Amino acid sequence: MTDTSSSPDYRIAVLDRSIDLLEAMAHAGGPVGVTELSRAISSTKSATFRILATLEARGYVRRVPDSGKYQLGLNLVHLGQSALGRIDLRTIARPVLEDLHRRFNETVNLGVLSGGRIVYVDMVESQHGLRMAAQVGAHDNVHSTAIGKAILANLPEGQRESVLEGPLPALTEKTLTTKEDLLKDIERIQVSGFSRDRGENEHGASCFGAPIFDARGNVTAAISVSGPDTRLNGEMAEDVAVAVRIAAQDITDRLAGRDG
Amino acid sequence: MTDTSSSPDYRIAVLDRSIDLLEAMAHAGGPVGVTELSRAISSTKSATFRILATLEARGYVRRVPDSGKYQLGLNLVHLGQSALGRIDLRTIARPVLEDLHRRFNETVNLGVLSGGRIVYVDMVESQHGLRMAAQVGAHDNVHSTAIGKAILANLPEGQRESVLEGPLPALTEKTLTTKEDLLKDIERIQVSGFSRDRGENEHGASCFGAPIFDARGNVTAAISVSGPDTRLNGEMAEDVAVAVRIAAQDITDRLAGRDG
DNA sequence: TTCAATTGTTCCACACCTCGAAACGAAGTG
């Protein structure tokens, strides 16, 4: 994501480069060396080495013993948890997610809109071998997920427009990729109170979502229940849709201080 | 933590300062303004503003709407999860932690040694109202925790010495604060195979721990079961001690590829 | 409503910080 706003550029180059490096390490999926990282961030070995040395001294990068390679350090976990911990939503929503999980034994997700993307902030995974799964902290699309569409349907007009005018890539052959198609779906969501992802984000997966509002009535998050469409169909699907809507309303009520 | 090694100083000042700022925000526990942050990191408002602008552009800091204050951004979650995800240990250990939790309904922890401190990487909390609890990503002392002492007892001599020569602060009146006392306790741990924290880290808490070894036989982590000493005593305590040792051995076997 | 205090934002001269290139030592490979 680049800053395309018209605000003056206060960016600090070496800090941008350091973030590039951390993201490259997250992407690498295993220990990486100085030279490989310098190539990944289009920098020199000496500049890369100095960034690594600073991050290592502070515990944000770790040198793998006897290998000369680096990986992300555990102090990032604390910052990540602190970032998550700031969300009262997560604490309040958790019991509701667990109730849904107990009832249907499918994967239950909680996501928020952040930087034009959905970020998963909590998750209770199904115990079935075949199940939907993602990772807390992972990003996903707005236009092709049940959580994203549930939020989109309840955003103020201007914010919705800026999402719909943006890129709408096809993830599967079922993804809605035009503004017109999405607006029709959004109308249905506004009437029914829940969203549905019929294999739009992941082939063979089905997912029901519903929006969560804060005390001022702004949509801030959504929850969803997802699984293979071989399980989430017929009467089961109707039960899940109803339950997700009620659960999301329950979370909204708790956030507003109304007893559930 | 400052880098006190004798290695040449490759530190980048603005990166150190940026990390100071992120840590100050994590510590603040709520949205903070530019001036407050500049004071917290002993910098000027303009320098602080530029760091915030860069971090905000990249999603690592978020500006709270209509307030001019900042809080940690959700992109930190992804880095934190990536840092955690690198630990196969966590995935392998989780079912074992859950078994211990089901059996005793006390808080079960998994921790690793990192930067001379214990970092909790996973945790299953007791369902009792009165329970031990911490946060994944949180740090703790080596010399006063069951996890820390379990690791300490199995470190190579040189590594153990450097911990024991370091500061050994008293957390409670029961904390072992001399190298001599800790060495006696370490001998007992080496013979029995488990460690015990009798209110050394937290008044009124009891905790049993056992070490986990990697495929090469190096101690890398430990698990523990903890609760109030009103519950963890007598025969129950003996059962927990035995179970923790067996569980840690189970995790060690799984890491080495031996069927549990 | 007015005023003072505080905070957030912007600007610019310049000091010094970070850079890149080059060199060196170590490790691995044929």
Place this chain on the structure above:
DNA sequence: CACTTCGTTTCGAGGTGTGGAACAATTGAA
């Protein structure tokens, strides 16, 4: 043994990030 590649170190220099000041916006008290 020779060559290649990588990690580490050094240093002169250019340009980046700084700090202080000024300005705009916000807040709170009278």
